[in-house]
Amino acid sequence: MVSVADGLVTDIVEKPSDPPSSLANAGAYVFPAAARSWLDVPESERGEHEITDVVDRAIAESGLSVVRVSRWLDVGRPWELLEANEWKLDELERDVRGEVADDATLRGAVVVEAGATVEPGAVIEGPTLIRADTHVGPNAYVRGRTLLGEAVEVGHSVEIKNSVIMRGTSVPHLSYVGDSVLGRSVNLGAGTTVANLRHDDEPVQMTVKNERVSTGRRKFGVVVGDGAKTGIDTSLNAGVVLDSGARTGPGERVLRDRPK
Numbered sequence: 001m002v003s004v005a006d007g008l009v010t011d012i013v014e015k016p017s018d019p020p021s022s023l024a025n026a027g028a029y030v031f032p033a034a035a036r037s038w039l040d041v042p043e044s045e046r047g048e049h050e051i052t053d054v055v056d057r058a059i060a061e062s063g064l065s066v067v068r069v070s071r072w073l074d075v076g077r078p079w080e081l082l083e084a085n086e087w088k089l090d091e092l093e094r095d096v097r098g099e100v101a102d103d104a105t106l107r108g109a110v111v112v113e114a115g116a117t118v119e120p121g122a123v124i125e126g127p128t129l130i131r132a133d134t135h136v137g138p139n140a141y142v143r144g145r146t147l148l149g150e151a152v153e154v155g156h157s158v159e160i161k162n163s164v165i166m167r168g169t170s171v172p173h174l175s176y177v178g179d180s181v182l183g184r185s186v187n188l189g190a191g192t193t194v195a196n197l198r199h200d201d202e203p204v205q206m207t208v209k210n211e212r213v214s215t216g217r218r219k220f221g222v223v224v225g226d227g228a229k230t231g232i233d234t235s236l237n238a239g240v241v242l243d244s245g246a247r248t249g250p251g252e253r254v255l256r257d258r259p260k
Contacts, residue, residue, distance in 0.1 A: 008065060008066065035057075077208060094109050098116035104123070111129045122137070122139060123140075129147050129148065131151075135153050158174065169184065187228075189229070193236070207239075227245045234251070234253075
C-alpha cells in the first residue's frame with residue numbers, strides 16, 4: 001500500500017495486514033537517471049532482489065510523484081496476462097499497413113503493422129494485432145483477441161484463438177493454439193494441439209508455487225516458456241506449463257507441467 005502527502009509518495013508497504021491507505025502500488029515507475037546505479041541491491045530474506053529497495057531510495061533522495069490510474073490489472077499470473085490482453089485489444093481500431101493478399105479475409109478491428117504479411121486464404125477476425133515482420137500463412141485462422149508479436153510465424157492451416165504469441169515464435173503448420181501464452185522463440189512442431197477446456201466444464205487449474213490454483217476461466221490452454229520446442233503431433237493438456245527450453249518428443253501427450 002502507498003502513503004501519500006502533498007502529491008508525493010512518503011512510504012510503500014508490501015502486503016500490510018493493516019493498510020495505511022486505500023492506494024495500491026501499480027508497480028509502474030519512472031526513476032531518475034541516478035537510479036541506474038541503485039539497482040545492484042542485495043537479496044532479501046525471501047531470496048529476491050527487491051525493486052522496493054530502489055523505490056525506497058528514490059523516495060528518500062529524489063521524491064516520487066503520484067500518478068493515479070483509472071484502471072489497473074495484476075498480471076503476475078498467466079491468465080491475468082490474457083485478461084489484460086483482452087482489455088487492451090478491445091480498444092483497437094482497424095489499421096492495415098502490412099501486405100495482405102487480395103483473397104485473405106480481415107473482419108472487424110484488425111491491425112496489421114507495416115512489414116507484416118498475410119497470405120491468401122487466411123482469415124483474421126478482430127480484435128487482433130499482428131506486429132511488424134510477422135507472417136501469417138495460407139489458410140490460417142486467427143481470431144478472438146489475439147496478439148501476434150513481432151517476427152512471429154503462423155503457418156499453413158494453423159488456428160490461433162484468444163492468445164498471446166510473443167516475439168520470434170513459430171507455429172509453423174497444422175496446429176491449434178487456444179487461450180494460451182507462448183513466450184519468445186518458441187517452436188511448435190507440426191500438428192501440435194492445445195486443449196483449452198475441461199470435460200466437466202469446471203475452471204481450468206494450474207500449478208502455481210507448488211499449489212493447484214483455479215484460473216477462474218472455463219477456457220484456458222497452456223503456458224510455454226521462452227525457447228521451448230514441441231515434437232510433431234504433440235498434445236498439450238489444458239493448464240500445462242512448459243518451462244523455458246523444455247522439449248517434447250513426437251506424438252507425446254503432455255498431461256503435467258514439463259520442466260526443462
